[in-house]
Amino acid sequence: MTLSLKEKYDxxxxxxxxxxxxxEHIQALEAAGERVIARTRAGEWPHRRTVGxxxxxxxxxxxxxxxxxxxxxxxxGEPAFARWYTSDALVHIVTELLGCQEDDLQMELFNLLINxxxxxxxxxWHRDDVPENASEEEERDALSxxxxxxxxxxxxxVPRALRTDSCLYVVPGSHKIPRTxxxxxxxxxxxxxxxxxxxxxxIQVTLQPGETVFYNNxxxxxxxxxxxxxxxxxxxxxxxxxxxxxRARNILQHGLQWMKEARFAETLDARGKKMLERIVxxxxxxxxxxxxxxxx
Numbered sequence: 150m151t152l153s154l155k156e157k158y159d160x161x162x163x164x165x166x167x168x169x170x171x172x173e174h175i176q177a178l179e180a181a182g183e184r185v186i187a188r189t190r191a192g193e194w195p196h197r198r199t200v201g202x203x204x205x206x207x208x209x210x211x212x213x214x215x216x217x218x219x220x221x222x223x224x225x226g227e228p229a230f231a232r233w234y235t236s237d238a239l240v241h242i243v244t245e246l247l248g249c250q251e252d253d254l255q256m257e258l259f260n261l262l263i264n265x266x267x268x269x270x271x272x273x274w275h276r277d278d279v280p281e282n283a284s285e286e287e288e289r290d291a292l293s294x295x296x297x298x299x300x301x302x303x304x305x306x307v308p309r310a311l312r313t314d315s316c317l318y319v320v321p322g323s324h325k326i327p328r329t330x331x332x333x334x335x336x337x338x339x340x341x342x343x344x345x346x347x348x349x350x351x352i353q354v355t356l357q358p359g360e361t362v363f364y365n366n367x368x369x370x371x372x373x374x375x376x377x378x379x380x381x382x383x384x385x386x387x388x389x390x391x392x393x394x395x396r397a398r399n400i401l402q403h404g405l406q407w408m409k410e411a412r413f414a415e416t417l418d419a420r421g422k423k424m425l426e427r428i429v430x431x432x433x434x435x436x437x438x439x440x441x442x443x444x445x
Contacts, residue, residue, distance in 0.1 A: 158246050158299075162324035163354070163364035169238045170306050170359060177229035179305060182381050185225055186263055189217045194225065196404075200265045202445050203272050203339075205402050215270050215374045216384070217261040218403065223413045234259055234385060235421040243387050246299050246363055251420070253389040255427035256408070257400050262302065262316070262372075264380040271341035271373045274332075274348055276324075277366035278399040278442045281337050288327040292367060296396045298388030299363050305381070306359035314356040314382050316372045318345040321352060323369040336369065339444060345371055356382075366399060390427055397431055398439040405432060 158164040170178065188194045198216030199207045207218075220230045233239065234256070244251055275281060277300075279291045304314045320332070328336060335348045345351055348369070354362050364370065366386070374380065388396050407413060409429055414422055 154242075155246055155248065158363060158365075161321045162368035163319055163321065163362055164246070165354070165356070165360055165362050166242055167357075167360050169242060169303060169361045170233065171236065171238055174229065174233045174236065175306055178233055178383070181220075181227040181229040182261060182305075182383075185217050185220055185227060186261065186381065188225075189214055189263075190266070196222065198260070198262075200268060200270050203275075203341075204445055205404075205441055213265045213267045214263065215265050216263060219259070219407065220261055221259050221413070221416075222407055223410065223416055224407075228416050230259055231417055231421055233383075234387075235418055235424065239387075240420070242363070243299060247297060247389050249297070249389045249391070252423070253391065253427075254424050255388050255390060255431060256421065256424035257298065257386045257388050257428060258300075258403055258405075259383075259385040262374075262380060262382040262384045264378060265374055265376050267376060269374060269376045272371050273339060273341045274336035274345075274369055274371045276369060279367055280442075280444070281339070285327045292325060292327065294395050295392075296366065296388070296399070297390075297392030298366065298386055298396055298400075300366050300386035301361050301363045301384070302356065303361040303383040303385075304356040304358055305383075312379070313358070314380065315353055316374060316380065316382070317354040317362065317364075318348070318351050318371050318373075319354060319364060320348060320350040320369040323350065324365040324367050328369070332369065341373075342371060345373070387424075388428075390431075393431070394435065397435050399442050400428075401432060401435060401439045402441050408432075 196218035197214040200213040
């Protein structure tokens with residue numbers, strides 16, 4: 150029996166989908182990506198993922214970067230990112246994977262993953278919102294909560310610009326079950342793996358130009374960032390209102406106060422404005438500091 154896209158996603162914890170960057174978006178996204186990366190590398194954009202820091206807060210301890218944060222921010226002046234984030238192609242696939250309606254969707258994060266220029270970098274095996282030292286019982290409890298969201302990496306359809314992307318490694322099905330003792334041995338420290346394939350069950354996800362991998366944020370995953378291989382990957386997430394407080398920390402830890410500014414709403418289309426209203430309501434429902442999901 151052939152599984153539907155949602156069935157594959159629910160079973161594996163990830164799924165690869167082609168063709169989600171329509172032709173009318175390609176040129177604008179490519180140009181916007183080049184500009185924000187140049188500004189980040191020149192020290193003109195402070196919101197970045199810093200080499201030496203795997204998770205937020207990223208700080209400013211190293212001049213080299215492995216990501217650009219908040220690409221929809223009005224200070225960047227790049228509306229192409231928000232236009233694609235709220236495009237029919239993306240919204241339709243997200244509602245299918247989450248099993249929700251468009252009116253349930255909330256705007257969340259949109260960043261770029263890029264190659265460092267001085268030193269290669271890697272992320273350890275982790276689940277985005279489950280600590281590495283969680284006991285089996287704590288892990289089981291955390292995984293039993295459906296956070297009502299998905300995240301994705303997208304490779305541009307322009308082969309000359311982005312080639313392929315083989316940075317991501319995942320353990321299929323691990324979003325549903327606690328780590329085995331062997332898997333725990335490879336994911337209980339803050340150190341990135343010397344060999345990602347040493348993790349039992351690990352596979353490497355390779356994206357061809359124009360492909361997107363959607364994945365559950367609590368699937369076991371890690372990533373490598375080579376200073377020798379150019380990388381420009383669109384990295385974003387979208388949730389839905391049923392997630393409520395269970396989704397708050399993983400998203401709000403990145404600092405989204407700027408989304409409340411009227412000038413940001415002015416850059417969005419009607420669909421985007423409604424999605425924005427929902428994430429603002431989530432922010433306002435949380436009292437105090439949400440903290441951080443993982444340790445650096």
